[in-house]
Amino acid sequence: MVKRLQDILDKDSFVAVGLMSGTSMDGIDAALVEMPAGEDLSRLELVTFVTVPYPDELKSSLRDIAFGEQCTAEDIAVMHTSVATAFAGAFHSVCRQAGVETVDFIGSHGQTVAHVPPRGDGMTLIAGTLQMGPPGMIAALTGVTTIGDFRAADIALGGQGAPLAPYVDFLLRRSKTQDRIILNIGGIANLTYLPKNCSLGEVIAFDTGPGNMIVDELYRVLYPKEGSYEKLSELVAEGKPSQSLVDTFLGLTFFEHTPPKSAGHHEFGGRFAWEFLSKAEAEGLKREDILASAVSLTTRSIDAALRDFVRPAGDIDEVLVTGGGSRNPTMLSELRAWLDPVVVDTIEKLGVPPEAKEAVDFAVLARETLLAHRNVIHVATGASRAAILGTIALGS
Ligand SMILES: Nc1ncnc2c1ncn2[C@@H]1O[C@H](COP(=O)(O)OP(=O)(O)O)[C@@H](O)[C@H]1O
Ligand SMILES: [Mg+2]
Known part of the structure; x- marks a missing residue:
């Protein structure tokens, strides 16, 4: 009918x-x-x-x-x-x-x-x-x-x-008591800043850069026989990130650029992953260290984005993480370390599976x-x- x-x-x-x-x-x-x-x-x-x-x-x-x-x-x-x-x-x-x-x-x-x-x-x-x-x-x-x-x-x-998600974050997820960030770590990472009791005009939202896109691509290339994301998490936890490698990439203009900004495969897709891999190999990093470094680039670029583009506008009480990255324990523990004393939790706190x-x-x-x-x-x-x-x- x-x-x-x-x-x-x-x-x-x-x-x-x-x-x-x-x-x-x-x-x-x-x-x-x-x-x-x-x-x-x-x-x-x-x-x-x-x-x-x-x-x-x-x-x-x-x-x-x-x-x-x-x-x-x-x-x-x-x-x-x-x-x-x-x-x-x-x-x-x-x-x-x-x-x-x-x-x-x-x-x-x-x-x-x-x-x-x-x-x-x-x-x-x-x-x-x-x-x-x-x-x-x-x-x-x-x-x-x-x-x-x-x-x-x-x-x-x-x-x-x-x-586009920030409009819905504003409708459904702002708090009366908490200065809240909704942080989505998908292929790309993006955040919505919702100061307590905010109006639409007070919301800040932008893509912070890579989420899982780089680590996914490196995992595919370095471990062609593996496949599960749980295994990826284990390998990342075993690796030790190279901070000098991460520092090199944190200098990219994308990270410095003031919002509005958004990213996709063009910025952080296959070509980027190959460049990351070749610099990592030049440093003589082991495979799991390379994966850990890619995750560290994500968490450190999120920390930098908060420092540069959110904190000047107001306080942050909690960060609620969503998207597949919230299933990676290293992603969460690094965010907790960088953002301390801000509370880092997952969006499940609001009753929604990531x-x-x-x-x-x-x-x-x-x-x-x-x-x-x-x-x-x-x-x-x-x-x-x-x-x-x-x-x-x-x-x-
Ligand atoms: N258990 C897990 N451990 C580590 N990473 C995970 C896990 N589950 C999902 N992921 C990561 O999350 C990604 C998918 O996240 P998702 O939010 O669906 O992103 P997108 O919106 O780009 O599809 C996967 O590609 C993978 O990198
Ligand atoms: Mg997905």
């Missing part, structure tokens, strides 16, 4: 699915949530959550495109279809697991394969972002109204198209699109104004 947009908007509460796959390209996170249609989002409930890993072949083709291997427009067209099919599969998995048959809408991030924040100026200004898995395809494959393509409008208005957090965010962003709310903090993205992000494809 065709569901008119008005039929959805007439409801008091929504059942929605958020679909997310980040720059790590480890798999699709799907979160099924129930949330009110009205102002008070504190009643939002995460019903079920699944992660569906990408099939090896699809992951490898995505990597080729994102890491700048040769590819044609034809490859990209085909990839759109493959990713949309995989996203629709993740949607069906989470619905099956929840035993839910009727979903009002889907919010889908898609799979980023290219992210070009604005560079240059005037006639030389270039910018763009490309997410695979168009909402129209997902709507057709699921029959459910799908909101996607969230980054495009912000890029069109001169923004970075990122980060793997589900961003998928929930995209369900909420989609709700905001449908309600015609400006669902972006444009000061954080650098856009000239806040647009209503998201393209709506009707399900039938």
Whole structure:
């Protein structure tokens, strides 16, 4: 049955699915949530959550495109279809697991394969972002109204198209008593600073640099027979980071650059990992020391970002870590050491599993699109104004 947009908007509460796959390209996170249609989002409930890993072949083709291997427009067209099919599969998995048959809408991030924040100026200004898995395809494959393509409008208005989660952090995760940071360590790391009782204008948010992207790539190259992230954590814990190697890379202009700023494969992907590896080998580092150094670059660049761009604006009481990096004990213990006496915990403290957090965010962003709310903090993205992000494809 065709569901008119008005039929959805007439409801008091929504059942929605958020679909997310980040720059790590480890798999699709799907979160099924129930949330009110009205102002008070504190009643939002995460019903079920699944992660569906990408099939090896699809992951490898995505990597080729994102890491700048040769590819044609034809490859990209085909990839759109493959990713949309995989996203629709993740949607069906989470619905099956929840035993839910009727979903009002889907919010889908898609799979980023290219992210070009604005560079240059005037006639030389270039910018763009490309997410695979168009909402129209997902709507057709699921029959459910799908909101996607969230980054495009912000890029069109001169923004970075990122980060987008901070708007949802502001809606759901600010505290009355704590000056709080939500720190997402995915492929890239990004943070949202929420001073206690903050207004939207007081939020600070930006990408701090690499999250797991470099260590993932080095692990793949140095340990081709391994694979599990648990093993990666063990190896990192056994290694000893080279602070001189980390110091070399902390001098990069990306880290010094004042926000707004965002990063992707272009900054910290395959090419960066190879450069890191060649300098590490020149120092004669062992394999596990190289992995530990990559993790240390992440934690130290986060510490530096807080020092340079957050602390001048206010105090920090706690940092709540989300994303896959929160599963790496060394990542957390280093952050605790650098940031002491700030409390470092995971987002589970707020009742959200780290793997589900961003998928929930995209369900909420989609709700905001449908309600015609400006669902972006444009000061954080650098856009000239806040647009209503998201393209709506009707399900039938
Ligand atoms: N148990 C673990 N130990 C160490 N690292 C982990 C673990 N689980 C996940 N990760 C890391 O987290 C990454 C995925 O994080 P995620 O938040 O999904 O990132 P993205 O948003 O880029 O997809 C993996 O690539 C891996 O590096
Ligand atoms: Mg992921």
